Amino acid sequence: MTKPRSATHDGRRVTARGKRFLESRAPKVHEDAKVALLLRGPRTSERATAAVQSVSQLKKPDAVYLNRRREVRPFDDASSVERLAQQYDAVLFGIASHSKKRPDNLTLGRLYDGSLLDMFEFGVLEEGGTLNKMLGTKPCLVFVGEWDADDLTKRLRNFFLDFFRGADVDKVNLAGLEHVLVVAMTREPAIRIAISPNRLRLRKSGTTIPTVNLEESGKPLVLDLRRHHSPSLDLWKTALKQPKQLKPKKRKNISTTPLRDTVGKVHVGRQDIDALQARKVKALKRSHHASEE
Template sequence: MSLVKVAKTALGKRILESREPKVVENPKSVLVMKGHRTSQIVIQALNNIQYALKKPFGIHFSRKNDIKPFESETPLEFLCEKNDTSLFAIGYHTKKHPNTITMGRLFDHHILDMVELSIEQFKTLEDFKVEKCAVGAKPSIIFVGELFEMNETYRHLKNFFLDYFRGKEVKVIDLTGLEHVIVFTATEANIFMRTYRPLLLKSGNKLPRVELEEMGPRFDFKVGRTKFAHEELMKRATRQPKETMKRKKKNIEFNALGEKYGRVYVDHQDLSKLQTRKVKALKKYLSKKEDGEEKQAKKQKMDVDSE
């Protein structure tokens, strides 16, 4: 039996209301923590994930936590619920799992999926002596490699990385303000993660020449243990609210160039009943036409009677 939390103060009431389900979700925050054993590489990697890739949406624990995600999920779920985070990253260094980071996400305060990534090569932000992007800049995420489409595990990883690093949702993006690009390249053995900053250079034309300058961090990951949600739970987690679904407008189409076309249905018109300007010449013409039609109808009737 689950206990229902009741606020005792106005501040507590506001906190509980902020954690209730919403039609439009808040930006997802990440809980970054160190495991029972760590290395300098793991600590630097966690700091880079927190401060470079997820800041300001994250909480960093300075103390070590004896938590093993693939063996016991309850302590991790408790800490994420307590700190109101739906993403987590925990780093540890052991003989079986050297320089490893486990990243995951939650749904309804329970772990939805997680993946274990072993760091084979790593360069920090400080190793790249270039200008960095602004804090909280929304990244453009690019996936390179057929495995992200053909392999089931890599397809889940693509969805996971998109949800993990996408940042705050926005309706419109100014391309001149795009300062952060994350590229994932997949091979059968590794996943290479590179972070770039776009540069707009002079090209002699109206459109600038775009180049990517690596600003770090740089990761070479090897995929270890994984835990992905089953199909029914994934459908529940990705269900789109009716309020946010766009209703399809009837009889409106777009061509390949994006031009909008509308289709209008008009009933069959009887031109004889069409209201026109009353001109004497037109009136005489219509009266003659009606007389001719009447005479023709009488003639046809007489022919039928004579037969």
């Protein structure tokens, strides 16, 4: 039996299997689906635990749920969460906790390059329920409310979109689009988020466009925003950078609308209308009597 070839990494020799593992963790032009690490803090309640389990069901199959309690307090020290996320190759996390000051607590956040980017702490009002959906279905996200009112709600919408969108795909089969997440926001008395899972039903309408109906596929998850951690401006700009390979090439006089429609401009030179050869119509000819007059 031949031994696998070895390579070097940070001065240490690694096997071919270890090399493949390091390549899977390396940055890619087209990244894989973002994995969410979901766990319980040092103290939890039944409602907070049920809420983090509901988030795990919404995020499946790109979710890792750890049932054992962990000594993690991300708002005090995020290093423990960063180490766990690196161990499970996750860039998203959710932590259930409970205390006298903040009962039924759920913290959701994301990382960039192994460091904390931003996170939000919520109070759980309704913990959601069992979700009935096909495994691996890419969700359609619908945002309801005044999300463009300020920078906080804009970043909150960006966070939920990044958390639940799943893997990037080039094409979507209409017949396989059945999972819809409706994320509604209200501001009374505080910022309240309701995440409702729905199933999309397409029924015959007699035309080429089917009739679309939404049916609830699980109980909604209702959260109240308590506090948040915002990233620094430099880190946020770095996280938004795209690889050069993904940037669209600029084409002269061609643009794309927000709905991905291609619009082009055609520049025509100045034309001499008098020299145009118009079609000769017999009815427009001057008659013989009119010419004599």
